Amino acid sequence: MTxxxxxxxxxxxxxxxxxxxxxxVTIFVYGFIGWSGWVSVSNWKRGALPDYSYSGFDSYARLFxxxxxxxxxxxxxxxxxxxxxxxxxxxLFISACVILGFILAALLDRQIKGxxxxxxxxxxxxxxxxxxxxxxxxxxxTPGDPNIGKTGINLVFDTIGLGFIDPxxxxxxxxxxxxxxxxxxxxxxxxxxxxxLSGYTMALYLAGLRGISNDLRExxxxxxxxxxxxxxxIIIPLLKPVTLSVIVVLAHISLKTYDLVVAMGGEGEGFVxxxxxxxxxxxxxxxARFSQGAAIGVVLLILTSFLIIxxxxxxxxxxxxx
Amino acid sequence: MTTSTKxxxxxxxxxxILIYLVLIIASFFYILPMYLILATSFKQYxxxxxxxxxxxxxxxxxxxxxxxxxFCFDSFYEAWFGSEAVIGMxxxxxxxxxxxxxxxxxxxxxxxxxxxxxxxxxxxxxxxxFPLILFGMFxxxxxxxxxxxxxxxEIGLYASIPGLVLVHVVYxxxxxxxxxxxxxxxxxxEMLEAARIDGGNIATxxxxxxxxxxxxxxxxxxxWQFTAIWNDFLFAVTIVQNEYQPMTxxxxxxxxxFVVEWNVQMAAAFLTALPPLLVYVILGRYFVQGLLAGSLxx
Numbered sequence: 001m002t003x004x005x006x007x008x009x010x011x012x013x014x015x016x017x018x019x020x021x022x023x024x025v026t027i028f029v030y031g032f033i034g035w036s037g038w039v040s041v042s043n044w045k046r047g048a049l050p051d052y053s054y055s056g057f058d059s060y061a062r063l064f065x066x067x068x069x070x071x072x073x074x075x076x077x078x079x080x081x082x083x084x085x086x087x088x089x090x091x092l093f094i095s096a097c098v099i100l101g102f103i104l105a106a107l108l109d110r111q112i113k114g115x116x117x118x119x120x121x122x123x124x125x126x127x128x129x130x131x132x133x134x135x136x137x138x139x140x141x142t143p144g145d146p147n148i149g150k151t152g153i154n155l156v157f158d159t160i161g162l163g164f165i166d167p168x169x170x171x172x173x174x175x176x177x178x179x180x181x182x183x184x185x186x187x188x189x190x191x192x193x194x195x196x197l198s199g200y201t202m203a204l205y206l207a208g209l210r211g212i213s214n215d216l217r218e219x220x221x222x223x224x225x226x227x228x229x230x231x232x233x234i235i236i237p238l239l240k241p242v243t244l245s246v247i248v249v250l251a252h253i254s255l256k257t258y259d260l261v262v263a264m265g266g267e268g269e270g271f272v273x274x275x276x277x278x279x280x281x282x283x284x285x286x287x288a289r290f291s292q293g294a295a296i297g298v299v300l301l302i303l304t305s306f307l308i309i310x311x312x313x314x315x316x317x318x319x320x321x322x
Numbered sequence: 323m324t325t326s327t328k329x330x331x332x333x334x335x336x337x338x339i340l341i342y343l344v345l346i347i348a349s350f351f352y353i354l355p356m357y358l359i360l361a362t363s364f365k366q367y368x369x370x371x372x373x374x375x376x377x378x379x380x381x382x383x384x385x386x387x388x389x390x391x392x393f394c395f396d397s398f399y400e401a402w403f404g405s406e407a408v409i410g411m412x413x414x415x416x417x418x419x420x421x422x423x424x425x426x427x428x429x430x431x432x433x434x435x436x437x438x439x440x441x442x443x444x445x446x447x448x449x450x451x452f453p454l455i456l457f458g459m460f461x462x463x464x465x466x467x468x469x470x471x472x473x474x475x476e477i478g479l480y481a482s483i484p485g486l487v488l489v490h491v492v493y494x495x496x497x498x499x500x501x502x503x504x505x506x507x508x509x510x511x512e513m514l515e516a517a518r519i520d521g522g523n524i525a526t527x528x529x530x531x532x533x534x535x536x537x538x539x540x541x542x543x544x545x546w547q548f549t550a551i552w553n554d555f556l557f558a559v560t561i562v563q564n565e566y567q568p569m570t571x572x573x574x575x576x577x578x579x580f581v582v583e584w585n586v587q588m589a590a591a592f593l594t595a596l597p598p599l600l601v602y603v604i605l606g607r608y609f610v611q612g613l614l615a616g617s618l619x620x
Contacts, residue, residue: 033461121349311618
């Protein structure tokens with residue numbers, strides 16, 4: 001439902017209102033994406049001077065290691081490590097935030113004294129920059145020297161009787177499998193990112209829980225449902241839209257993660273903490289290899305689009321249904 | 323109602339104690355890094371030791387007479403004024419202010435205009451254009467950084483605060499538009515129709531009806547933009563690495579420079595975190611609303 005356009009000049013004025021924004025978004029989002037795409041297939045291999053002549057998909061071939069030479073090259077190695085890490089990071093980070101956020105929200109929803117205090121406390125990291133968060137956690141993850149004693153988070157574990165958890169967080173340890181396994185570095189990223197954003201998940205779930213009428217729970221209780229059953233069969237299914245939002249928002253944040261990795265010391269030994277977003281920046285602005293960097297950016301965009309376009313579609317459609 | 327909840331809570335007392343226990347344990351997790359930042363930044367370099375990093379600054383100990391100092395601000399002093407190797411946080415603070423304030427206000431105002439038109443005066447294809455705008459808030463900016471730096475160089479705004487303001491304004495159009503559009507959608511059309519009958523037009527309705535109803539949405543978007551621009555690192559580090567660098571970049575440089583001690587790094591981190599934290603403490607309620615709005619399903 002909108003107002004009727006009755007006067008011609010109002011039509012023009014209305015359009016003029018949004019025109020600057022439209023032009024800006026068209027150029028800065030869509031124009032620039034196309035431009036990046038062109039750079040990625042151009043001859044602008046090295047140096048600050050652009051060369052926009054067409055070269056082909058060589059930069060992509062280097063990333064995906066399509067022939068033997070490229071497959072053993074550093075570009076393919078680093079890119080694969082980055083993909084491996086970002087997949088692990090996304091899975092663990094989202095699961096951790098969803099589980100912790102939901103538990104905290106469910107607990108806070110039970111008429112807790114000092115609810116406001118706890119809520120603010122869980123949420124405040126959200127107000128910080130990833131650079132601050134990363135710096136603090138980088139120091140927390142200083143492993144110390146086994147001969148002198150433990151430091152940082154390992155010392156905390158030791159104090160609370162979990163002394164068996166004492167990995168050397170800065171090492172290049174990778175669990176399960178060398179090529180697709182989970183690295184210790186990624187775990188440090190997950191903990192820091194979870195610290196920053198689990199409060200956000202909690203806030204979303206808490207808002208969702210408050211939207212569920214008490215009568216529904218009462219009715220279930222009267223029917224003899226246990227508290228666990230109420231969560232299992234009523235509340236969690238009703239919170240599905242919230243969970244979907246959380247997953248999409250967190251997933252796109254984690255695919256874009258860059259500053260947190262920088263603040264926590266960069267790609268790490270053997271690329272154990274590398275992510276494509278950082279790889280793109282280093283390749284482009286660190287090494288001045290523009291077509292190669294552009295290709296990483298484009299792949300990153302495509303990965304994100306697989307997630308975002310269906311979500312935008314879904315959101316717009318459910319809005320229309322209302 | 324009240325009696326039933328009372329009866330219930332007395333019945334499951336042990337369970338409630340468990341709830342508080344879990345919440346308190348969780349609190350430690352959230353306080354830990356902040357505690358470390360604060361405790362370290364109030365220490366002197368001579369007191370910094372990896373193996374005593376969890377200890378409070380000496381002033382908090384009863385036996386601090388052996389090494390007495392009252393609230394040691396040395397690290398803050400050093401962080402604020404910088405050194406030859408790194409820009410001081412004081413200068414970076416001013417840069418961040420001159421970056422964040424215009425960026426926040428301009429993008430909020432644009433968002434309000436866009437939201438007004440896209441919710442109340444939909445032109446043809448407005449519903450197609452809106453998702454196309456929204457897409458801009460989800461893209462990984464790595465996909466546009468190269469053309470962005472080239473363009474800023476061309477128009478002479480590279481490595482300058484105005485250039486960075488422009489970038490933030492443009493890329494926050496989607497989120498600002500989204501929040502205002504959702505907010506304005508809840509204003510009944512009847513109000514606007516009535517104003518039209520009284521002779522109002524698209525501009526006067528905005529001025530006399532929409533704007534006076536907008537403060538809640540303005541507060542939400544202003545806070546959101548303020549924290550987003552203040553905390554941004556990617557655009558800043560790509561576009562401004564010189565003396566105009568904002569606090570996040572300066573902090574990262576301090577952290578990356580091997581000559582700067584941990585206490586100074588932590589003081590710099592605290593200074594960087596302080597402005598958005600203050601906003602959060604004072605206006606936390608709206609901050610949460612912004613978070614909820616930012617997740618699309620408002």
